[in-house]
Amino acid sequence: MIEISNINKWFGSFHVLKNCSTQVAKGEVVVICGPSGSGKSTLIKCVNGLEPFQEGTITVNDISVGGKGTDLSKLRAHIGMVFQNFELFPHMTAMQNICLGQTKVLGRSTTEAQDRANALLQRVGLGELGYKYPAELSGGQQQRVAIARALAMDPIAMLFDEPTSALDPEMINEVLDVMQELARSGMTMMVVTHEMGFARRVADRVIFMDQGEIVEDATKDDFFTRSRSERAQLFLSKILQH
Amino acid sequence: MRYNWNWGILFQDPYFEWLITGIEWTLIVSSLAWILAFSLGSLVGVMRTLPQRLPRAIGAAYVELFRNVPLLVQMFIWFYVMPELVPDDLGRWIKRDMPYPEATSAILCLGTYTASRVAEQVRAGIESIPRGQRMAGLAMGLRTWQVYRYLLIPVGYRIIVPPMTSEFLTIFKNSSLALTIGVGEVLMQARQIENYTFQGFEAFTAATIIYVAVTLVVVAVMARVEVKTRIPGYGVRKGR
Numbered sequence: 001m002i003e004i005s006n007i008n009k010w011f012g013s014f015h016v017l018k019n020c021s022t023q024v025a026k027g028e029v030v031v032i033c034g035p036s037g038s039g040k041s042t043l044i045k046c047v048n049g050l051e052p053f054q055e056g057t058i059t060v061n062d063i064s065v066g067g068k069g070t071d072l073s074k075l076r077a078h079i080g081m082v083f084q085n086f087e088l089f090p091h092m093t094a095m096q097n098i099c100l101g102q103t104k105v106l107g108r109s110t111t112e113a114q115d116r117a118n119a120l121l122q123r124v125g126l127g128e129l130g131y132k133y134p135a136e137l138s139g140g141q142q143q144r145v146a147i148a149r150a151l152a153m154d155p156i157a158m159l160f161d162e163p164t165s166a167l168d169p170e171m172i173n174e175v176l177d178v179m180q181e182l183a184r185s186g187m188t189m190m191v192v193t194h195e196m197g198f199a200r201r202v203a204d205r206v207i208f209m210d211q212g213e214i215v216e217d218a219t220k221d222d223f224f225t226r227s228r229s230e231r232a233q234l235f236l237s238k239i240l241q242h
Numbered sequence: 243m244r245y246n247w248n249w250g251i252l253f254q255d256p257y258f259e260w261l262i263t264g265i266e267w268t269l270i271v272s273s274l275a276w277i278l279a280f281s282l283g284s285l286v287g288v289m290r291t292l293p294q295r296l297p298r299a300i301g302a303a304y305v306e307l308f309r310n311v312p313l314l315v316q317m318f319i320w321f322y323v324m325p326e327l328v329p330d331d332l333g334r335w336i337k338r339d340m341p342y343p344e345a346t347s348a349i350l351c352l353g354t355y356t357a358s359r360v361a362e363q364v365r366a367g368i369e370s371i372p373r374g375q376r377m378a379g380l381a382m383g384l385r386t387w388q389v390y391r392y393l394l395i396p397v398g399y400r401i402i403v404p405p406m407t408s409e410f411l412t413i414f415k416n417s418s419l420a421l422t423i424g425v426g427e428v429l430m431q432a433r434q435i436e437n438y439t440f441q442g443f444e445a446f447t448a449a450t451i452i453y454v455a456v457t458l459v460v461v462a463v464m465a466r467v468e469v470k471t472r473i474p475g476y477g478v479r480k481g482r
């Protein structure tokens with residue numbers, strides 16, 4: 001479903017992504033981890049074209065992301081994305097946040113969009129809170145609204161960029177639970193996270209990045225038991241101490 | 243010094259009428275100029291925040307040009323030089339047939355000048371919105387114009403209500419410069435009353451009071467606008 005081959009990207013003279021290749025099959029859950037600055041966010045932002053890249057190809061459902069004739073907006077409408085800082089729109093209620101894309105991009109009627117939004121708010125455990133503005137919700141609630149907003153577009157895949165790292169510890173699980181349920185339902189997911197417990201429970205594969213390279217790309221079991229590079233071991237020993 | 247105070251003169255014929263005419267012209271010139279400044283300034287300000295290089299450069303050039311030439315010089319250019327620079331037919335029309343040539347020049351001058359200041363406010367407002375908001379909009383499939391229409395403009399303009407209020411008040415006060423090209427606004431009328439009656443203190447006091455009164459009204463109205471458009475809970479940082 002998502003094919004990334006030989007991606008190279010530079011910010012000016014800084015080589016952020018070095019020859020990265022991987023693929024994500026339909027229904028697969030891939031966790032991406034690695035030290036700060038290793039290029040994880042940049043990599044998943046390349047998948048929906050939020051970051052342009054200079055070399056290589058990425059295709060989603062056989063549509064080339066960097067291709068000249070590609071209508072990026074149309075492609076993005078079907079790839080959900082969840083950000084570290086939630087990025088809910090502050091001047092809209094939770095309900096309006098979830099309806100915006102549905103009405104303005106997919107062309108659904110307001111009632112249709114609201115019905116869908118209500119069902120999704122229910123699904124992420126926020127049934128009664130649609131009328132609230134983002135600033136009136138806790139971080140965990142905001143992130144669940146953001147997930148509902150992405151799901152409202154009926155995405156074929158979901159990208160998560162450190163969805164829990166801006167959250168207070170007691171709110172992390174309510175978000176991970178929603179993501180786990182989503183994975184179980186068969187959603188294709190790329191998740192940048194340092195939550196190794198989540199990776200153990202939910203991931204099919206784990207990718208480890210360092211300094212712009214994909215150092216490790218293994219099944220979950222292999223990653224946590226065998227065949228890992230020194231760099232990955234060092235990283236794991238650091239974050240598993242907590 | 244002996245000065246014969248006579249406040250009653252302000253309410254006598256025809257001076258009272260002059261003052262009213264002055265208020266009318268001041269309000270007409272400043273509100274039409276504001277409409278121009280607001281629309282053009284919004285356009286230029288948005289251009290300066292677009293991802294493409296060309297519109298950014300055009301926007302920047304506009305702002306530098308209009309912001310850095312003294313307003314009084316621009317007033318003279320619009321009124322005396324402009325008709326000579328444009329194509330002959332247009333120039334002739336401006337000189338002979340254009341209605342209210344003084345007021346029209348003043349409106350164009352104040353509008354295009356203030357547009358450069360409005361543009362800077364609009365740009366600052368939009369740039370103060372975290373980059374992630376634009377990304378989130380694009381990520382759900384909105385096109386760039388939709389990101390502006392539904393996200394950046396509604397939030398950015400709320401942020402700049404206070405500086406925009408003071409830009410409006412500036413245009414209002416700057417409209418007094420229009421007297422230099424002969425627009426019969428408040429200050430011009432006050433001066434004329436002085437010429438006819440030698441009651442300069444009264445006349446200029448009246449002008450001052452008129453400026454202050456309008457300013458207070460505008461400030462009060464805009465304070466209401468600010469409250470009405472406030473985003474619930476926004477700006478009140480919680481926790482982290």
Ligand SMILES: Nc1ncnc2c1ncn2[C@@H]1O[C@H](COP(=O)(O)OP(=O)(O)OP(=O)(O)O)[C@@H](O)[C@H]1O
Nearest residue numbers: 011014016034035036037038039040041042043162
């Ligand atoms: N717009 C940009 N311009 C220049 N350099 C950038 C830009 N965005 C990111 N970088 C740099 O690219 C590198 C990779 O950034 P990226 O955000 O992808 O890292 P990351 O792995 O997601 O790190 P983190 O865990 O801190 O989120 C970093 O060194 C960062 O400073």
Ligand SMILES: [Mg+2]
Nearest residue numbers: 040041042162
């Ligand atoms: Mg990151």
